[in-house]
Amino acid sequence: MVKSYKPKRLEEALQIIKNEDCILFAGGTDLMVNRKIYFDDKNSDKKVLFLSSIEELKDISSDSNYIEIGSMTTLCSVEKNNLIPEALREAAKSMASPSIRNIATIGGNICNASPAGDTLPYLYAAQATLVLESIEGSREVYIGDFIKGPRKKDIKKHEILTKIKIPLKEYDIWEFRKVGTRKSTALSKLSFTGLAKKKDGILEDIRLSFGAVGPTVVRCRDYENKIIEIGKDIKIPEIIDMYSSIITPIDDQRSTAYYRKEVALSLLSNFLLKL
Amino acid sequence: MGRDIALSIRRDDAIAKISGEAKYTCDVKFENMLYGKTLRSKIARGKIKSIKYPSLPEGYYIVDKDDVPKPNKLKILKSDMSVFAQDVVNYVGEPIALVVGEDKEIIDNILSKIEVEYENIQPILTLEEGLNTKEPIYGDNNLFADYVVEKGDINEVKNRASYVYEGEYETGYQEQFYLETQGIIADFKDGKITIYGSMQCPYYIKNALLDFFKADSDKIRVVQLTTGGGFGGKEDYPSLIAAQAAAASIKCKRPVKIVYDRDEDIEFTTKRHPSKIKLKSYLDDNFKVIGMEADIILDGGAYASLSEVVLQRAMFAISGVYNIENLYVKGRAVATNKAISGAFRGFGAPQAFFAIEIHMEHIAKKFNLNPLDFKINNLIKRGDKSSTGGTFRDEIKLKEMIKRAEIMSSYNEKKSRFKEERKEGKLKGIGMSLFFHGGGFTGSGERDHIKAKVKLLKKIDETVEILISNVEMGQGAMTTSRKIVAYTLNIPIEKVIFENPDTDRVPDSGPTVASRTTVVVGELLREAAEELKNRWNENETLIVEADYKYPEGYEWDGDKFKGDAYTSYSFGVNVVEVEVDSITYESTIKNVYAVYDIGQAIDERIVKGQIDGGIVQGLGYAGIEVMENKEGRFLQRTSSDYIIPTSKDVPYIYSELLCEPFKYGPYGAKALGELTFVGSPPAYALSVEDALGLEISNIPVRPENILEVLRHGK
Numbered sequence: 001m002v003k004s005y006k007p008k009r010l011e012e013a014l015q016i017i018k019n020e021d022c023i024l025f026a027g028g029t030d031l032m033v034n035r036k037i038y039f040d041d042k043n044s045d046k047k048v049l050f051l052s053s054i055e056e057l058k059d060i061s062s063d064s065n066y067i068e069i070g071s072m073t074t075l076c077s078v079e080k081n082n083l084i085p086e087a088l089r090e091a092a093k094s095m096a097s098p099s100i101r102n103i104a105t106i107g108g109n110i111c112n113a114s115p116a117g118d119t120l121p122y123l124y125a126a127q128a129t130l131v132l133e134s135i136e137g138s139r140e141v142y143i144g145d146f147i148k149g150p151r152k153k154d155i156k157k158h159e160i161l162t163k164i165k166i167p168l169k170e171y172d173i174w175e176f177r178k179v180g181t182r183k184s185t186a187l188s189k190l191s192f193t194g195l196a197k198k199k200d201g202i203l204e205d206i207r208l209s210f211g212a213v214g215p216t217v218v219r220c221r222d223y224e225n226k227i228i229e230i231g232k233d234i235k236i237p238e239i240i241d242m243y244s245s246i247i248t249p250i251d252d253q254r255s256t257a258y259y260r261k262e263v264a265l266s267l268l269s270n271f272l273l274k275l
Numbered sequence: 276m277g278r279d280i281a282l283s284i285r286r287d288d289a290i291a292k293i294s295g296e297a298k299y300t301c302d303v304k305f306e307n308m309l310y311g312k313t314l315r316s317k318i319a320r321g322k323i324k325s326i327k328y329p330s331l332p333e334g335y336y337i338v339d340k341d342d343v344p345k346p347n348k349l350k351i352l353k354s355d356m357s358v359f360a361q362d363v364v365n366y367v368g369e370p371i372a373l374v375v376g377e378d379k380e381i382i383d384n385i386l387s388k389i390e391v392e393y394e395n396i397q398p399i400l401t402l403e404e405g406l407n408t409k410e411p412i413y414g415d416n417n418l419f420a421d422y423v424v425e426k427g428d429i430n431e432v433k434n435r436a437s438y439v440y441e442g443e444y445e446t447g448y449q450e451q452f453y454l455e456t457q458g459i460i461a462d463f464k465d466g467k468i469t470i471y472g473s474m475q476c477p478y479y480i481k482n483a484l485l486d487f488f489k490a491d492s493d494k495i496r497v498v499q500l501t502t503g504g505g506f507g508g509k510e511d512y513p514s515l516i517a518a519q520a521a522a523a524s525i526k527c528k529r530p531v532k533i534v535y536d537r538d539e540d541i542e543f544t545t546k547r548h549p550s551k552i553k554l555k556s557y558l559d560d561n562f563k564v565i566g567m568e569a570d571i572i573l574d575g576g577a578y579a580s581l582s583e584v585v586l587q588r589a590m591f592a593i594s595g596v597y598n599i600e601n602l603y604v605k606g607r608a609v610a611t612n613k614a615i616s617g618a619f620r621g622f623g624a625p626q627a628f629f630a631i632e633i634h635m636e637h638i639a640k641k642f643n644l645n646p647l648d649f650k651i652n653n654l655i656k657r658g659d660k661s662s663t664g665g666t667f668r669d670e671i672k673l674k675e676m677i678k679r680a681e682i683m684s685s686y687n688e689k690k691s692r693f694k695e696e697r698k699e700g701k702l703k704g705i706g707m708s709l710f711f712h713g714g715g716f717t718g719s720g721e722r723d724h725i726k727a728k729v730k731l732l733k734k735i736d737e738t739v740e741i742l743i744s745n746v747e748m749g750q751g752a753m754t755t756s757r758k759i760v761a762y763t764l765n766i767p768i769e770k771v772i773f774e775n776p777d778t779d780r781v782p783d784s785g786p787t788v789a790s791r792t793t794v795v796v797g798e799l800l801r802e803a804a805e806e807l808k809n810r811w812n813e814n815e816t817l818i819v820e821a822d823y824k825y826p827e828g829y830e831w832d833g834d835k836f837k838g839d840a841y842t843s844y845s846f847g848v849n850v851v852e853v854e855v856d857s858i859t860y861e862s863t864i865k866n867v868y869a870v871y872d873i874g875q876a877i878d879e880r881i882v883k884g885q886i887d888g889g890i891v892q893g894l895g896y897a898g899i900e901v902m903e904n905k906e907g908r909f910l911q912r913t914s915s916d917y918i919i920p921t922s923k924d925v926p927y928i929y930s931e932l933l934c935e936p937f938k939y940g941p942y943g944a945k946a947l948g949e950l951t952f953v954g955s956p957p958a959y960a961l962s963v964e965d966a967l968g969l970e971i972s973n974i975p976v977r978p979e980n981i982l983e984v985l986r987h988g989k
Contacts, residue, residue, distance in 0.1 A: 033915075097921070179859045179978075182899050184923035187915055253903075253910035259979040262986070266858045 004048040010056050010162065013049060014135045018158050022049040026072060026108035029100050057107070057162055060084065069164045071107025078106055078119075085166065087193060088122045090176040095119075097185045107161045110143065113153045116212040118178060120147070121193040123164065124219045125207035131163035132156075140165070149215050171195040171205070175271050178211075179263060181254055188212040189255035190264050194271035203231055203275060208268065213249040213260050220246055236272050240265050280762045280942055283880035286754045287773070288501075288747055297501045300458030300473045305530040308460070311338070311373040311523050312382050313533070314389055315543065316364035319398035319612040319907025320412075323362055326371070329388040332381065338523040339372035343487070349518055350486045351511050355413060356578040356615075358487065358518045364393070365412055365577035366612050367907050368543035370515075375523045375531055398612035398907050402551055402572050405609035412577065412610040419575045419608040420583035424590050424836045426664050427601030429557075432566030436557035440638045444554070444630035445973040446956075448902035448909075449547035449895075451619055452919050454749075455503025457544060458534035459513060461520035468521045469496045474513040475505040476786035477744050481778050483514035484521060498777040502748040506892070507618030509748070510788050511580050512544050542912040545617025546902070548573040548585055548608070550626035552593070554634045557601075562644060564635075564653050566601035569593045571627070575608040576615040582608035585616070587717050589623030591840045594662045595631035596673060596709045597653040602662055613904055618788060620892065620952045621712075628710045629897075632957035633972060636706075636964075647686075650709060651677065665830070665839030670935045673709060676848045676870040680707065683929055684850040684868040693965065702855040703865075706961025708954040709848055713841025714937075714946030715791040718833050722825040725785040729799040731760065731807050733817040739764065739807065740772040741800065743784035745792045747775070750948055751881035752792045758877055759797050759941050763804035764811070782820070790946035793877055794843060797941040799823060826939045843937040845945040846872040849890065849954035853962045860978035860985075862898060862963055869930040869954070874937040874945030882947060886930045889951025895920045897956035897974045 005022065007013040016022065025031060025048050051057060057072035062083050069084065078084055078092040079101065095101060095109075095118045109119045110130065122128075123143045130146050132139050132155060143164075146154050155161065173196040180186030191211035197204045206227050209219040223242050227234055249260035291297040328337050340347055340359040347361055348354040360371045374385045399405045399412060411417035459472035468488070470480055477497040484495045497517075502509065516533050523531040535544070550573050557566040571589050575582035590606040635653070639646035651674065659667050681687060686707060693703040715721050730742035741760060747753035757771040764771075784796050803821040810817060830838040852866040867890055876882045899918050903910045911917040936943025956974055964971040969984055 177859075179861065181916075181918045182921060182924050183863075184921040186918065253912075253916045256979045259982050262982055263859050263978075270858055 002048055004050060006050040006053050008053045010054050010133070010160070013051065013054060013160060014133060014158070016049060017160070018135045020047055021157055022047045024111070024160060025050045026052070026111070027074065027104040029096070029104040030108065030112045051160070062168060065168055067166045067168060069106055069166070071161045071163060072105050075101040075104045075106065075109070085126065087174045087176045087195060088119065091118050091122050091178070091193070094176070094178040094180070100185070106164060110164070111153060111155065111161055113147050113151050115150050115215055116188040118188055118191060118211065120217045121191055121209040121211040122176060123166070124217045125193045125195050125209040126166050126169070128164055128166045130161055131165060132159045133162045134159045144217070144219065147216050169197070171197050173198065173274055177267050187254060190249065190260045192264060192267035192271070194268070196275055198275065203228055210247060210264050213247045213264050218246055236269055239272060240269055243268055280758060281876040281879050283878050284754065284758065284768060286751060286881070287757065288753055299455050299503055300460060300471065300500050300532070301455070301534045303460060303471065303500060305460065305462060308530040308532055309375050309377055309527055310379055310382060311375045311520060311531050311533045312379070312386060313370045314372040314374060314386055316360065316367060316369040316371060317391070318364060318393050318395060319367050319400070320365055321363065321393040321395045323360060323364060323371070324392040324394050327390040329385060331385065335374070335376035335381065335385060336523070336527050337372050338375055338519070338526050342526050343522045344489060349515055350483055351514065351580050352583060353579040356515070358515065358522065366614055368614060369577065370519065373519055373523050373533070375527055400611060400613065400904060400907060402574055402609050402611070405611045406572070406607070412612065413579065417610045419579045419610060420586050420606070422586065422590060422606045422836065424604040424606070424663060425602065426660070426662060427566070429566050429568060429601045429603040432557045432601045435559070436565060437560045438558040438562070438642060439555065440558070440641055441553070441555040442634050442637055442972060444552045444633055446550045446626045446629055447975055448549050449619060449900055450541055450902060450917055451504070451506040451508030451546070452541070452917070453504030453506055453508055456535040456537055456540040457509065457512060457516055458532070459516040459520045460530055460532040461517060461524040462530040463521065463524040463528070467494050467496065468524070469498065470517045470521065471498045471500050472513060472517065473502045473509060474499050475502070475509040475746055475748060475788060477746070477776050477778050478783045479511065479786055480514045480517045484518060487518050488521070496777065496779045499746045499775045501775065502746055505748040505787070506620045507622065507788065508545055510618040510786060512617060538913050541914065541917050542909055543614055545580065545615045547619040548575065548582065548616040548623070548626065550574070550589070552626065552630040554630055556634065556638060558638070562642060562649060562652065564597060564599050567594060567599050569602070569604040571604065571606040573608045573623070573626070574611055574613070574616060576611055576613045578615050580615045580617045582616060584717060585618070585623040587623070587836070588713070589627045591662050591713070591717065592624045592627035593631060595628060595635070596655055596711055596846070597631070597635065597650070598655045598659045600660070604662065612907055614909070620889070621949045622789065624712060624949065625893070625896065625953050625956055628708070628953050629957050629960070629974060632708045632710070633960060636961055637970060647677070647707065661840060663840045664837050667844065669843070669937065671846065672872050672933055672935050673846055673848070676846065676872060676933050677709065679931060679933055680848040680850050680868055680870045683870070683931065684852070684866065686850055689852065697966070700857060702857055702966040703853070704855070704962040704964065704966025705850065705852045706958045706965055707848065707850045708958040708961065710954045711844045711846045712790065712946050712950035712953055714794045714843040714845060715841065716789050717840055719825070719831040721791070721795060721823055725823065727785040727796060727799060727823040728782040728820060729784045729796060729803055730782050730818055730820050731800070731803045733807055735816060738770050738772055739766070740774070742781040743796055743800070744776045744778065744781050745784055745787045745796050748787065750885065751878065752787065755793055755877040755881060756797065756800055759800050760804045763801050764808050790948045790950065793944050794937070794940045794946050795823065797877070797944060798939060801941040843874070843940060843945045845874065845947065845950045847950055847954045849958040851894070851955060851958040851962045853959070853966055855963060855966045860981040862976070864894060864925055864959070866926055867928045867955070869928060870933055871930065871950065872934050872945070873932060873947045873950065874934050874940050875943035876932060877941070877944055882932070883930065885947050886951045887928050889948070890928055890955045891920050891925050893952045893955030894925060894959055897959040898976060899924070901975050901977060
């Protein structure tokens with residue numbers, strides 16, 4: 001039998017993991033698939049800490065600077081909550097199936113650190129930061145620094161991801177596009193997120209990110225700044241050329257490198273045409 | 276029982292399956308039962324030099340080639356496959372041994388410690404390699420079957436043809452993906468082996484085991500448990516698992532259960548044969564196809580299985596619904612070092628119909644003809660000869676069905692409207708396919724090999740039990756069989772009982788395959804019920820039997836492939852409408868319309884279930900189900916990577932029946948289950964072709980391939 005904990009308070013949970021090495025179990029929709037063994041319920045000796053009873057991790061709130069999303073917010077709640085930016089809601093809606101979205105969490109999607117995690121490209125683009133808490137205190141880290149590679153992340157054994165902070169900013173032009181293997185319950189072949197703000201015909205800000213076309217989400221603030229700087233005069237082919245050098249997908253069982261790159265760049269081009 | 280047999284009733288098995296009460300093989304536990312897990316080959320081809328087993332804890336066993344009777348060959352049609360690898364392995368995943376014991380974790384642990392040393396042999400992974408190899412896997416020429424079918428005089432036609440058109444078509448793998456994975460329990464007790472499990476053909480297992488263990492008939496018993504889908508995947512393969520589980524039970528003296536994990540099932544069990552088909556058509560001045568040469572190559576995988584009969588069905592279907600008087604059809608099933616290609620809904624016909632339907636469309640385009648007019652101009656009608664020179668004896672309603680499908684789908688209007696919309700950048704397309712399916716076994720299989728027998732048992736309480744070896748696997752056989760008997764006897768349906776077959780109780784009415792259960796077994800049940808009706812007043816327990824009789828006037832020569840390959844044909848017309856995304860080239864299926872001639876519906880809701888399910892499975896085959904093999908291993912081997920359609924991938928399917936009854940089918944019924952699969956792949960491919968203005972000759976039609984073609988023209 002597996003030893004498990006199901007604390008009701010965050011502090012309790014932090015206390016437990018201070019002393020014991022536990023698997024943090026959010027929705028479990030990735031964890032269960034990764035850990036299954038051939039036809040039975042026996043799993044592993046590692047202890048499991050279920051986060052699902054900790055209500056304080058399910059809050060969604062906003063002030064004048066940030067929207068804060070509790071890490072245990074389900075994808076279904078993300079999809080349906082009006083406080084949450086539409087592009088992220090769209091991303092949540094594109095994921096898995098209704099039953100999975102009812103239990104899968106945004107924190108779980110982040111900590112799974114898959115190159116095909118569909119909430120990630122938006123969070124990169126929106127410059128989201130993550131709040132990691134331990135019994136000693138808390139720290140904040142930009143999501144792009146938190147995720148180090150496929151399945152690799154900057155989290156310590158005694159830390160829990162508690163909140164996702166998204167800087168409050170209106171983007172009047174946005175797009176989220178997932179290209180999956182089918183229309184539901186699909187993993188991404190690639191995804192594209194574009195956010196832009198224009199004022200009086202002038203581009204004030206632009207954020208561009210790509211999922212599943214590299215080991216981690218592809219986003220380049222330097223290129224974005226360049227687009228903003230040059231503004232009107234920039235030619236789309238030049239932007240495509242820039243991005244072409246940093247989009248380096250692979251061939252795998254879901255798609256081809258060629259398709260991923262070409263379609264990612266076409267989606268980018270299509271978004272730029274709308275500006 | 277009401278007087279309109281087609282009216283739907285509540286299915287017998289519905290409540291247990293929906294509520295979760297139904298017990299599948301995975302749920303069934305016997306006292307003292309052990310579990311078995313398979314040690315599989317890690318290489319595609321080689322010799323086993325040595326196997327080092329770790330020392331086993333008490334109560335754990337290894338079962339391998341040394342535990343089975345010689346020559347360790349399982350008889351499917353041929354006897355080329357070992358139950359446990361003898362000294363060579365021919366595909367990644369070929370079973371070498373079973374590890375058996377009580378605790379699955381310990382079993383896994385033992386498995387991880389077994390060391391197999393191989394001597395690699397260059398594997399054969401493509402059809403080209405298989406056709407040109409100097410180191411055959413099978414026989415001298417590496418072919419499981421090599422046939423020719425001829426009709427008329429193709430050489431004479433070559434001289435007088437005004438036009439010639441040639442094309443090549445390819446189809447890929449498809450995995451059955453039944454909801455319940457493969458599972459068998461074997462229990463050896465007092466010298467008798469009993470097999471329980473998920474299966475389509477209890478007597479196939481019994482016969483394979485009788486041959487394998489050289490046992491007397493009363494020493495092998497096979498009992499079907501609730502079965503969660505088969506689609507052909509549980510036709511031949513359960514015999515292999517049953518032989519392994521039986522060998523384990525004999526050795527361990529306890530019941531042994533083997534249930535496959537989903538990934539194991541996807542990667543290692545049988546699949547649909549990939550195909551490469553070349554067609555060359557000869558046309559006269561009026562664009563009548565007067566002759567055709569066909570070269571059909573199927574990828575059979577590592578062992579013979581059912582490849583020869585799959586190939587036959589593909590060859591006999593290759594001229595489609597068209598009256599082509601001169602044919603030369605060459606067919607080969609090639610051995611390769613990949614998982615075994617076996618039975619799958621349609622059984623060779625989907626590959627053939629994909630090729631011929633695309634071919635006909637491409638001919639029309641090449642010569643600037645309206646494709647549908649061109650097809651109608653070449654359509655078969657009653658009295659015409661089939662590809663094997665048999666006669667289409669019944670009225671063929673295809674023209675009427677096409678008309679109906681045109682009206683239902685607004686085909687012609689959409690065809691021209693979409694052309695305009697495409698100019699504005701909306702990539703919409705529509706495609707139509709015409710097809711048939713021959714009911715029951717190909718050739719004289721029913722008469723010479725199966726010889727089906729059914730029994731009805733009338734009890735004192737005036738209930739009637741159906742005793743047949745056909746199984747309910749989700750397709751509704753339990754309900755339709757009961758309806759036929761209740762309707763014939765004119766008694767309430769509740770009075771007719773159908774239990775899962777047990778070979779100690781039921782006669783061999785044949786396997787649950789080839790869309791034969793209603794048309795062949797159903798007719799025998801009707802005959803038996805007629806007899807029982809006449810003897811209803813004999814006041815005692817009564818058994819009546821009916822045996823298969825080959826319908827009068829039909830002929831078949833199995834050596835020359837001449838005559839009536841089938842006694843009945845069901846027909847279909849499918850229309851598929853898609854919109855292709857102009858950036859990603861993903862297709863969205865907008866509408867599907869279908870018209871079928873199935874003779875007579877035995878239960879309208881079950882028919883609708885087969886129609887919707889068959890069409891969706893065909894759309895998956897043509898669109899998103901990709902299975903590629905690289906260096907002997909499949910790349911798509913989990914349910915997250917091998918993708919089948921969800922409810923979001925298909926729209927509502929509009930379907931209608933337009934039936935010509937079959938004299939020798941129960942109340943006129945003809946084949947249904949496989950027919951519904953055959954038409955949607957070509958209709959889908961043609962709709963994508965229409966949307967993009969490209970020629971599509973291969974399925975699955977992946978967005979990746981479309982992009983390549985658009986950018987590089989190939």
